[in-house]
Amino acid sequence: MEWLETRELRYFTAVAEELHFGRAAERLGMAQPPLSRAVQRLERRLGVALLDRGRHGVALTPAGAVLLDEARATLDAAAAAARRTRRAVEPGGRLVLAVKANGAHDLLRALLDAYAREPDAAEVEVVLCGIGEDERMLRDGRADAALLHPLYSSLAGFDSEEVLTEEQVVVLPAGHPLAARTSLTLAEVADVPGLPAARWPLRDGGYPPGPGPEVRDLSQLAQLIALGRTSTVIPASARAWLWTAHSAVPLVDAPSVTTHIAWPPQSRSRPLAALVRTAVGLGRQA
Structure with missing residues (x-):
């Protein structure tokens, strides 16, 4: 069985992210020659080339790209284990x-x-x-x-367990004509003139395309809705944070949201x- 040490994964990850041995060595607080030797030993042990070393710099091979993903996950898991272990006492x-x-x-x-x-x-x-x-x-x-x-x-x-399943609502400025409705559909709130839906950050960074404002937190979103600049779709239980300047209308065809x-x-x-x-x-x- 092949064993990979967290130290050599940390070395390789630094080189793979910097694509430069000098910068990686500086980031790790070590000299460049031992770092180069460590990565070469790792390649020999695995029997694959992880890096292309050319006149124009360093590039990941397909095998190196795989190891980079696995190394990040392993290092994250090791750090998580250390945090949980310290908190346990x-x-x-x-x-x-x-x-x-x-x-x-x-x-x-x-x-x-x-x-x-x-x-x-x-x-x-x-x-x-x-x-x-x-x-x-x-x-x-x-x-x-x-x-x-x-x-x-x-x-x-x-591991997870379902706790609560609920419907969704659209949050609008209280004075908007649609706010007086007892229910709405997704189609009716998808393209409201002058009231584009707020855009939250994507899980991998950046924002989805669209005309609505980019929002980073709940306070910003609440202010923009109150000013009549945007709307948002949220689980019904989130009504707890609404202001008097907001109105929540049930969406009859939105997918249910389950809290785990x-x-x-x-x-x-x-x-x-x-x-x-x-x-x-x-x-x-x-």
């Missing part, structure tokens, strides 16, 4: 729960209240996150659990198991 066994900032407010409040009554309960630190940050916190070990929506986050690599509680599959934490059990129980009562 903190007094009181504190849990970190990552939650999307405009997520299910009533569910979160009910979950924290119900969990506090569990015999295995620990202190819970709630971190309110922007788009995609809840998933990233769970993957890199900064969070022990997260409330995730598959429409916005990936559950791949996590997700956690690392290798976790053996009793306080975390109690948190998951409490969340699932609340979902069954809903």
Whole structure:
């Protein structure tokens, strides 16, 4: 069996990202010759060329591109393991729960209240996150659990349980003509003159194309809606953050949104198991 050390993966990742041995060595705080030798040893062990070294610089081979993806995932997993291990010995066994900032407010409040009554309960630190940050916190070990929506986050690599399924609403300026409607369709809100839908960051960076404003956080979105500059589609429970200058109208044909509680599959934490059990129980009562 081939074993790859985290040290040599870190060396290779630096070279693969910089595509320059000198810059990679400087980034790693080491001399260039031992870095070059380390990467050459790795290539010999694997029996493949990872880098093309030419007169015009360094480039990844197809095999090198594969190893770069795998190395990043492995190094992230190792860092996550270290964070979770250190947190496991903190007094009181504190849990970190990552939650999307405009997520299910009533569910979160009910979950924290119900969990506090569990015999295995620990202190819970709630971190309110922007788009995609809840998933990233769970993957890199900064969070022990997260409330995730598959429409916005990936559950791949996590254990998870469904907690709450709900409909979606469109949030409009309170004085807009459509705000007086009792329900709307996606087609009716897809191209409202003068009120383009807000655009959230994509998971891999950047923004989707469209005329609507680019938004980064909930406060910015709320202000733009109140000013009559944009609209947005959100889960119905997110009504909790609406201002009096906003109006939420149900969407009859929007897909339902399911909130999952997700956690690392290798976790053996009793306080975390109690948190998951409490969340699932609340979902069954809903």
